Amino acid sequence: MRKRLVAGNWKMHGNLIENKNLLNAILPSLDKLPGADFAVCVPYPYLSSVQVLLQGTKVLLGAQTVSQHDKGAYTGEISVNMLKDFGCIYVIVGHSERRMLFGENNQTVAEKYIAAQKGNLVPILCVGETLEQRERGITEEIIKEQLKVVTELAGVESLKNAVIAYEPVWAIGTGKTATPQQAQDVHVFIRKMITAQNTQIAHELTILYGGSVKAGNASELFAMADIDGGLIGGASLIAEEFIAICRAV
Numbered sequence: 001m002r003k004r005l006v007a008g009n010w011k012m013h014g015n016l017i018e019n020k021n022l023l024n025a026i027l028p029s030l031d032k033l034p035g036a037d038f039a040v041c042v043p044y045p046y047l048s049s050v051q052v053l054l055q056g057t058k059v060l061l062g063a064q065t066v067s068q069h070d071k072g073a074y075t076g077e078i079s080v081n082m083l084k085d086f087g088c089i090y091v092i093v094g095h096s097e098r099r100m101l102f103g104e105n106n107q108t109v110a111e112k113y114i115a116a117q118k119g120n121l122v123p124i125l126c127v128g129e130t131l132e133q134r135e136r137g138i139t140e141e142i143i144k145e146q147l148k149v150v151t152e153l154a155g156v157e158s159l160k161n162a163v164i165a166y167e168p169v170w171a172i173g174t175g176k177t178a179t180p181q182q183a184q185d186v187h188v189f190i191r192k193m194i195t196a197q198n199t200q201i202a203h204e205l206t207i208l209y210g211g212s213v214k215a216g217n218a219s220e221l222f223a224m225a226d227i228d229g230g231l232i233g234g235a236s237l238i239a240e241e242f243i244a245i246c247r248a249v
């Protein structure tokens, strides 16, 4: 059985009080849910306080990006070991907002992925096409290139300790979700690509869908055979929404 996972990506939202209220509202419900893992990927300044709030619960901590470097003169950057100091288990790498707004490319994303794994963090590797790319019919080509750089540099074996998140850029924060079939088709494409290199790893790989997942559409997305959970933005900030999505998985 593949591991199922729902991870909240808080992006640049929250503060000490809001985070506490949100977690107090969701943790009692999530603790009672069997059969899946749950995580919250929070802004760096709140890793410490959220680590404390998550203690003794089954919800795991993650970050939203990480430096590819171990240490050194990289002003403003945060290393894998720093994240480990605060009990992080996961780190998102290659989110489309990092790629588009902060100049990350397939090479830097692969380097971050490798750095995360070297330090025993589980990378949640994001891939996905823009609307323009989908309309041009090159979705698979884009995803293939995004994944290829990682499997070439890190090896297909590395996917044993990674999660992939398919996040079509046109569905992020837009309220426009991919249909379950559209998402399933890309998930199958990803799994087939990995199958060509290693059937077992492909079979066991957790592939999340992200992009306007809400309480109202989570069940039908998660019912698809190759969708193993979700990476949730906006709805992870609303307790009832996030709880319902976690229940749906």
Ligand code: 13P
Residues within 6 Å of the ligand: 009, 095, 167, 171, 172, 173, 174, 175, 210, 211, 212, 213, 231, 232, 233, 234, 235
């Ligand atoms: P939304 O759920 O807000 O569309 O964001 C998805 C996302 O980017 C998760 O990483």
